Amino acid sequence: MRGNAAILKEQGNVAFKAGQLTKASELYQRAEQADPKDHVYPSNLSAALYELGDYKGSVDAVCRSWSLLQDCRDAKADLVLRLSTRLAKALCHGVRAGTITRKIIDAYETAISQLRHAATERLAKVTNVPAIDDLTRSWEEWDVTQAEYNEGSQNADDCLNRWARLPLFCKPLDHTKEFFPIGTDAVIDLTEGWDFQSSYPLHVNKLPLDRLSQIAFLFGGVGDGRHVFGTICGLHNTYKKLSKAKQAHFRSHITMLDVHDGMIARDLCILMLLHEYNTAASEKARVAISATLMYTYLGAAMPSYCYDKLQGVIKDLQKRLAATPPDLPPWLHVVADTIPAVTRILEYWTKTVKSTHEILAAYNHTGLMDRPDPSDVMSSPGINPELKQALEAGRMAKRESIRNMILGMSDADLVRRGMLPANASPAAARAFLERDMDGIVDAMERMMAGNRVPAFEEDWFRHTKVFLPPQELFKAHPAFVQGRKEIKEGAQMSKAAETKAINHIISDWKPNITLFDLSHADPRFYPDLDGYPTLDLDIFDTVNQLGEFVRRDQPEDLRLRPRGRDALAWQTCDAFFREVAAALKTLGSRIRIELICGGLSEELAKMRFNGDLTRPKEFPRKYTRMWLSNVPDYTHGPMNMSIYVAPNLQDHSQAAVACNCLLNTGAWANDAEFFHTYTFLLPGEFPRYLACPVIDEHAIMGNLVLGVKSLPRPLSELATRDELITWLARVLFNTFIHGHSLPAPTNVRLPHNLVAFFGLLMHLHRVGYPGHWLSDFMSRVLSGQLLSDVPPYDDVYPIAVSHRNRRVQPRRVRTDPWLVDFENIIATAYHAIPFPIAGALPADFSRSPDDIVVWEAHVQEAEFASHRFANFTGHSPHDPRTHLLFYRSDVATADRITGDVRRIFEGKPTPAPGTFFILTAQEYVQYETCIRFRLSKTRYEKMKQEKWSTVAYRNDTGDVGK
Structure with missing residues (x-):
């Protein structure tokens, strides 16, 4: 033996x-x-x-x-x-x-x-x-x-709670949130997948009974709620197909989350209108509510009776939310710490008086024929040449297909479709067709892109910028009779009819108040406190999207068939919201909808670490599916999704999280470049490094879909130690040193700060990497002994895949400028860190979360951070680019340090360690008023005695404010 x-x-x-x-x-x-x-x-x-x-x-x-x-x-x-x-x-x-x-x-x-x-x-x-x-x-x-x-585990729980509240992103210089009250996506039903092209059905009937009562969906960046409404309908259809025994166990939960209080308040109004629809006593009342739903959801202006109905809902909500507990329908819940934000915007909507004339003047309706030429779109500044080439090739193939289709039509079909003059001879007609072929193809290309033939209401809308009311309510609008008749008969609206209709709208209609948020009363943008939203969209695209969803169960040729010329937006909206209302009514207590105003990553972190103290305990912390819209465009893409979103998926094979890319689609050469820029990994490497399956990697022209695996994973499935350390160095270095973003429409944002990086380390431990790999790496970072041949990227985003192969002579980099940032993070999370780190901490580091407090500094207005400056430079104050520099002014100037960060990182000995430091994480930044940040009390007192100075600066240009 x-x-x-x-x-x-x-x-x-x-x-x-x-x-x-x-x-x-x-x-x-x-x-x-x-x-x-x-x-x-x-x-x-x-x-x-x-x-x-x-x-x-x-x-x-x-x-x-x-x-x-x-x-x-x-x-x-x-x-x-x-x-x-x-x-x-x-x-x-x-x-x-x-x-x-x-x-x-x-x-x-x-x-x-x-x-x-x-x-x-x-x-x-x-x-x-x-x-x-x-x-x-x-x-x-x-x-x-x-x-x-x-000392016990209570300290760890407290640290996790505090850790969950640390900011993950560099702040923009201006904290004003962009408001997009009307979406542009096709309606999604998460029980079926991500859209008609990305089928990924949720097989509810195959779920065990305990899972049937735990079906939960989260919509991050919920926007106008269209995907929530689509999923409610999907849940209804799913429920109806279950056996009676399984129906008894069926329970579903939907979380509607958005960072903008205006979006949450607007969605809440729609939900309450649906509640009123289901409790209305007559069909007449339901028609009025349905019209209010249409005008609130899609319109810039609405009839006064719809405005009165909407204001009644808003005032009713104010009373309901003020009650203790809030007096909402049993299926509806607003999280307690969201109520103040929602109440503030509801009050603004009840007290603000806006002009119908002004809001319609700000409405730039772009119909099918008004859209820019596709070749102009593909010539946008910054669009990736490879993507442009691929799109151009696809467009030319499509145009050739249209041309062949037209040439294959009979003369009668061409006349009927308005492509040929009715009285021309066949020879003359064909000559006309050949002569004007490019123009005809252009028109067909635009119509096919919108998947519709313009209805007569679109002609009406071009003159008036409002939808026609339903027939049941049309008698209240005699001024519309002549104009509607003229357009419906195919004639141009006469000037007299147009004037009569517009005068009626201006005098008797009201603005859709839910399209306004508090920024429209911000004196920085509107000195008279009376701003109006600029609406540049083709609203009939949305009408068409709602219609496609209503027809989703029909064969594809019927589902995609354009609406008839006589179709009204009202008919589509009514059918859509009737189905949603019916679904809510049938599901009753088997569905619950909650609304949260907050950041996606931050709110999910609170759920994971038991920091969501204002949510009922019985609410889910993990979800069956999540749809993020294009929120990851703003939050570090798939890197953030894998660390801060996917861990909130339920642990089963059908669970998934998905998003699309809208902010910067034209920036990318391909999906590999998209993944690499955000993660420094290729899609095929993603599961091995982060234990996160990639179900669909086609983020640019499709949807990015990530799955879930039970954790921890066997070490044999994961990256090797050398691979992991090299990758961590690359991620860390690019958190220290930032590249440059181009303006829209190719604006790539990588806002993760050192809090997010440390969160990556915590997540990697859960994934299954040994703790000593992670603690050894951090020991080298904290001791200034990190030797690496990996260079950071400081050029223009996106980051080409070839950059991963770049190496420099191994050198010891300086990490001391960022150690105080690490002190704030480590002291806050100290007792919850899953690997030992005490021996690596510098002697002056705090280890107590109670020693880290939030400080506030008042600032002088920085010209480079203003919107005026952005108009000349393209550097938007909404870009998440703020870093804070603390320094001894007797040693160096702020401009000298911020302009030298890369060289300092690479080993330049001056300024000396201990004479300056950089914070990548801030609590609050508003370039005109104040900045809030975290520092230990001990360190602050020492800096105060030594008369340190601080400035905010952009981490791309180095521009400094005071």
């Missing part, structure tokens, strides 16, 4: 050196079983288990080895030293990770004490000074870890 054990050990050594740690541990374990009296085998096993991150198993094996070794008089000092060091490290990591408990520590108390003492006694016989230093540091770390562990 001993011979077998020796052979197994040698095989284990070969596997260990090859990095096959799981195989090595299995071989060492078999060797120990073959010869349980030899201390070498459990010693080797402890090393393999430690490298695998199995710290409890490593402690067990060390203690078994020590029990055999302690009576050996000839035990080598080096071996005892290695075992003792490994024991201390495994204990630290196991306790921090939660895999080693008090019971285990108590069980091995004697062995721990003996092995520590034995190693100390043998130090005189050891000549390896680094090994001695490692032993000393490891046991000192254990002393700290054990003392902190004895």
